[in-house]
Amino acid sequence: MPEDVQCSYELLKQRCDELSRINRELECEVVECRNELKRSKETWEETLNSVSDLIYILADDGTIVHANRSMLARLGLTLDKIIGRSCFEVVHGSTEPSPECRRLLSLDNGVPHSVDLHIEHLKGYFTVTGAPLLNPAGVQVGSVHICHDITERKLAEDALLQSERNYRELIEHARTVILRWDVNGEVTYINDFGERCFGYKRAELFGRHLVGTIVPETDTAGKDLRQMIDNIIHSPADYHENENENVTRDGRRIWMHWSNTAVSEKNGTLVEILSIGTDVTERKVAEQQLFETHQYLEKAVHRSSELAAEAARANAAKSEFLANMSHELRTPMNGVIAMAGLLSTTLLTGEQRNYVGVIRKSGKHLMTIINDILDYSKIEARRMGLEEVSFSLAEVMNELMPLLQAGADEKGLHLHCVIEADVPAIVRGDPARLRQILLNLASNAVKFTEQGNVSVRVSVDSRELQQLVLRFTVNDTGIGIAAEQLPLIFDPFTQADSSTTRRFGGTGLGLSISRQLVELMGGELEVTSREGEGSVFSFTARFTLIQTGEVALLAEEHVNELIKHSVAYSEQRGKYKILVVEDNPINQRVAGALLEKAGFSFTLVESGYEALQRLENEPYDLVLMDCQMPGLDGYETTSLIRSANVAVIRNDMPIIAMTANALEGDREKCLEAGMDDYIAKPIELSQLIPLIEKWLPSANFISNFEPPEKRTHMHLLPKTAGEAGELPVFNEADYLRRNLDDRILAKDVLNIFVRSTPGYLDILRENLAEGDAIGVRKQAHAVKGACSTVGAEQMWETALRLEQAGKLGNLASASALAEQLQIDYKRLEDELRQRGWLQPA
Numbered sequence: 001m002p003e004d005v006q007c008s009y010e011l012l013k014q015r016c017d018e019l020s021r022i023n024r025e026l027e028c029e030v031v032e033c034r035n036e037l038k039r040s041k042e043t044w045e046e047t048l049n050s051v052s053d054l055i056y057i058l059a060d061d062g063t064i065v066h067a068n069r070s071m072l073a074r075l076g077l078t079l080d081k082i083i084g085r086s087c088f089e090v091v092h093g094s095t096e097p098s099p100e101c102r103r104l105l106s107l108d109n110g111v112p113h114s115v116d117l118h119i120e121h122l123k124g125y126f127t128v129t130g131a132p133l134l135n136p137a138g139v140q141v142g143s144v145h146i147c148h149d150i151t152e153r154k155l156a157e158d159a160l161l162q163s164e165r166n167y168r169e170l171i172e173h174a175r176t177v178i179l180r181w182d183v184n185g186e187v188t189y190i191n192d193f194g195e196r197c198f199g200y201k202r203a204e205l206f207g208r209h210l211v212g213t214i215v216p217e218t219d220t221a222g223k224d225l226r227q228m229i230d231n232i233i234h235s236p237a238d239y240h241e242n243e244n245e246n247v248t249r250d251g252r253r254i255w256m257h258w259s260n261t262a263v264s265e266k267n268g269t270l271v272e273i274l275s276i277g278t279d280v281t282e283r284k285v286a287e288q289q290l291f292e293t294h295q296y297l298e299k300a301v302h303r304s305s306e307l308a309a310e311a312a313r314a315n316a317a318k319s320e321f322l323a324n325m326s327h328e329l330r331t332p333m334n335g336v337i338a339m340a341g342l343l344s345t346t347l348l349t350g351e352q353r354n355y356v357g358v359i360r361k362s363g364k365h366l367m368t369i370i371n372d373i374l375d376y377s378k379i380e381a382r383r384m385g386l387e388e389v390s391f392s393l394a395e396v397m398n399e400l401m402p403l404l405q406a407g408a409d410e411k412g413l414h415l416h417c418v419i420e421a422d423v424p425a426i427v428r429g430d431p432a433r434l435r436q437i438l439l440n441l442a443s444n445a446v447k448f449t450e451q452g453n454v455s456v457r458v459s460v461d462s463r464e465l466q467q468l469v470l471r472f473t474v475n476d477t478g479i480g481i482a483a484e485q486l487p488l489i490f491d492p493f494t495q496a497d498s499s500t501t502r503r504f505g506g507t508g509l510g511l512s513i514s515r516q517l518v519e520l521m522g523g524e525l526e527v528t529s530r531e532g533e534g535s536v537f538s539f540t541a542r543f544t545l546i547q548t549g550e551v552a553l554l555a556e557e558h559v560n561e562l563i564k565h566s567v568a569y570s571e572q573r574g575k576y577k578i579l580v581v582e583d584n585p586i587n588q589r590v591a592g593a594l595l596e597k598a599g600f601s602f603t604l605v606e607s608g609y610e611a612l613q614r615l616e617n618e619p620y621d622l623v624l625m626d627c628q629m630p631g632l633d634g635y636e637t638t639s640l641i642r643s644a645n646v647a648v649i650r651n652d653m654p655i656i657a658m659t660a661n662a663l664e665g666d667r668e669k670c671l672e673a674g675m676d677d678y679i680a681k682p683i684e685l686s687q688l689i690p691l692i693e694k695w696l697p698s699a700n701f702i703s704n705f706e707p708p709e710k711r712t713h714m715h716l717l718p719k720t721a722g723e724a725g726e727l728p729v730f731n732e733a734d735y736l737r738r739n740l741d742d743r744i745l746a747k748d749v750l751n752i753f754v755r756s757t758p759g760y761l762d763i764l765r766e767n768l769a770e771g772d773a774i775g776v777r778k779q780a781h782a783v784k785g786a787c788s789t790v791g792a793e794q795m796w797e798t799a800l801r802l803e804q805a806g807k808l809g810n811l812a813s814a815s816a817l818a819e820q821l822q823i824d825y826k827r828l829e830d831e832l833r834q835r836g837w838l839q840p841a
Contacts, residue, residue, distance in 0.1 A: 053147060054067075054070050054071040054126070054146070054149075055071060056068075056071050056091070056144075058143050060142050062087055062088075062097075063086055064083055064084070064086075065142065066079070092120075093121040104145065112130060113130050122147070124149055125151045126151075127148045128147050129148070131144050131145075176276055176277060177197050177277035178190070178194060178274075178276055178277075179191075180275075181272065183272075185210050185211065186208060186210075187205040187206055187208055190202055198214045199250055200213065200249050211229060214248075216246075216247045216253075219245035219253075220245060220253065225244060228242075233270070236262040240260055242258050242260070243256065243280065244256065254279055255283075255284045257278045260275050261273070261274045337360060337363040340356050340359045340360040386433060387431075388544070390426055390546055391427070391428075391429070391431040393419060394419060394425065395431075396435050400417075400435060400442065401417055403439060404442050407446045413449055413454055415446070416456075418455070418457045419457075420457070423459065423470065424545060427545060429521065429541070433521065436513075438456065440510040440513070441472075442454065442456055445476035446476075448478040448535075449476045450479070454477075456474050457473045458471070467542065467543075468545050469522075469523070469542050469543075470540065470543060474536070474537045475535075476534050478534050480529045481529040481535055483531075489511055490511050490525070525538075573601075574599055574601050576696055578601065579602070579614060579620040579623045579624070580595070581611040582606070582629075582658065583626060584626070584782060584786055585752050585756055586753045587658070587789055588604050588606075589752055590789055591658070592604060593742070594683060594688055598692075603618075607629060607632065608633065609631065611623070612640060615648040615649060615650070620653060622655075622692060624656050624658055625675065626657075626658050628659075634673075635673040638657075641674070642674040655674065655675045656678060656691060657675045657679070677691060729793070729794050729827055729828050730791055730793075730832060732791065735790060735791030747837055753792075754832065761783075761821065761825065768814060768815050773806050773814070775806075777803050777807050780803035780806055784796055784803055787799055794824050795821065798820050805817055
């Protein structure tokens with residue numbers, strides 16, 4: 001190779017190597033620049049996305065080229081979804097830019113521009129700032145827009161403006177004078193109503209002193225009102241409220257009531273007084289007139305009080321006289337009825353016996369009228385009080401229904417009673433007055449009903465803590481009451497029409513008394529009725545609820561006290577002799593055991609004849625007389641003892657009836673026969689001791705204990721098909737309680753009962769076979785009394801129904817009930833053996 005070519009080749013190679021080196025260096029620099037650019041872009045992106053404001057960048061045609069994370073989050077879109085789209089479409093949701101957007105997009109002068117906008121698409125108010133993007137040559141190639149969220153501030157400003165508008169409207173349209181005045185007493189503000197009230201324009205009052213414009217120097221009474229203004233300025237707290245005379249522009253005096261409030265700076269310096277005034281001129285004039293009228297009326301009221309007191313004294317004297325006369329009338333009437341009763345026990349002709357019957361019936365009717373007048377007069381004289389004792393609602397209803405049954409049976413009426421399941425068994429109140437109201441309403445229902453039915457229902461009206469309101473409803477299908485007569489029926493001495501009195505009798509006091517008794521018991525008596533269709537009388541009464549077991553606990557504590565009392569007086573009681581006349585061996589055993597525990601000396605006899613023999617030969621201090629006995633019963637025996645024709649040692653000894661019935665009619669029957677008192681079976685020591693001590697001749701050891709409330713007796717009402725629950729076969733707990741937890745005595749009595757009952761049932765079947773309804777009634781009554789004594793409640797209920805069937809002469813029903821009674825007895829015997837009460841057979 002030529003040397004010159006070789007030299008050229010070498011030179012070229014050197015140049016190529018140099019270029020390769022330079023090229024590699026340039027490539028490294030490019031890579032470094034790219035990395036630097038990437039880092040710069042990432043830093044820019046992080047900076048842009050860290051800003052909470054919404055930022056978007058536009059090209060020179062208004063399309064979006066970029067947006068930060070805050071903007072994308074507010075839009076709910078990704079970047080690729082908005083790039084290349086117009087800003088007014090994405091940001092404002094419109095197809096054309098608004099005037100504000102046009103100004104933000106133009107930026108011709110290259111100066112940033114801001115505007116406050118409500119952007120619906122972004123859900124808020126924003127301050128939007130647009131700034132131009134220029135290339136190195138200074139030419140605008142796009143713009144950047146920043147949206148700062150001012151929603152909260154905007155809403156607060158709007159609320160403040162609205163509050164100010166409301167405040168101004170309230171002030172200007174208020175129906176009171178609103179006045180502001182400074183510490184110099186000069187007016188700084190008055191509202192529209194103040195202008196109208198005083199007749200001044202605002203411009204006439206601003207800067208002027210109150211005194212001499214709307215406040216006179218002195219009022220008509222000579223009071224210095226300028227001093228009053230100074231006092232308010234120096235001590236506004238003492239004049240928070242004041243009334244004074246003011247004056248209008250035309251010189252008219254008016255009275256204003258002002259409420260003054262001090263307006264102070266933060267340091268406590270008084271700036272102004274805010275006074276709110278009301279025109280009270282009419283009230284002041286009325287007060288003056290009222291004062292003058294009051295003086296006139298005082299004399300009239302004093303005179304009226306004197307007249308009212310005289311009328312009250314006269315009314316009280318009338319009521320007192322009526323009550324006293326009723327009491328006075330009762331005494332001879334009791335004598336008439338008692339003597340007629342005694343006369344009926346003597347030998348009389350048929351005609352004479354009829355006359356005596358008329359006397360007794362008329363006397364009892366007259367006694368009912370006297371009792372009504374007595375109750376009415378007590379209520380009028382405000383002498384009627386209510387008891388507060390614990391009692392059984394079921395027992396009140398049980399005592400009520402037999403009193404109504406006879407009248408219902410005569411007419412063939414269906415009589416029934418329902419006590420709702422949620423009605424408490426025991427409550428506190430006045431059972432006697434409750435019974436009186438129910439008897440009056442239900443008796444009227446029976447009296448005025450010729451066919452159909454009469455029902456009594458008890459339900460809970462309301463219950464709150466320990467207070468209970470019960471509703472009692474008496475429904476009948478009777479003659480009804482005309483609509484025009486309904487408002488009058490509760491008036492005293494009034495009935496629906498005069499023919500009612502002639503046809504049915506009565507004083508017209510019953511409903512008036514019942515309504516007033518209901519009101520005393522915190523209730524209301526209402527009536528709905530349609531003539532010819534029947535009536536519904538409904539009333540509420542308030543009672544007190546008691547804790548479960550409270551009555552039993554009280555009774556148990558009382559019995560314990562009585563036993564202690566019995567021990568203390570046993571020596572004294574042993575001096576007295578008591579004759580017990582009782583044919584039932586079970587009741588004999590119980591009565592004997594109770595008297596023995598009480599420390600009394602006693603003799604048991606089984607019949608009235610044997611009792612007369614004993615009383616002819618031995619002196620006794622008191623007789624306990626069973627009412628239902630074969631042969632000579634208790635009523636007949638008592639009449640003979642009281643008779644002068646029988647040679648007993650004492651005709652006047654106390655006689656206490658022992659009866660399985662506890663109804664008001666039975667008490668009267670006992671008293672008519674000559675008995676002094678009565679006690680219901682099953683007999684309890686807590687009731688027996690005070691009763692005996694009451695009638696013994698010496699009173700130096702009479703107990704201070706009152707007998708506890710009567711226990712809840714078994715359900716006397718016929719069960720309906722839908723009635724839930726049954727009476728227990730054997731009420732062991734109650735039976736033991738009545739026997740003072742003496743299990744030996746209790747077991748002895750039960751064994752006597754089981755041995756003797758089959759004999760009673762055999763006699764009952766013989767009476768049925770012979771068609772002897774009276775014998776059935778008497779035998780069922782004897783079984784019922786024995787069942788009550790031993791707590792055989794299912795048997796007792798069947799025996800009760802059997803007794804009622806015998807009384808009505810319904811032998812077919814009595815026969816079925818006798819079979820049921822045999823089944824009940826077998827069930828009781830099995831249960832007693834299972835519980836270990838009976839001796840081995």
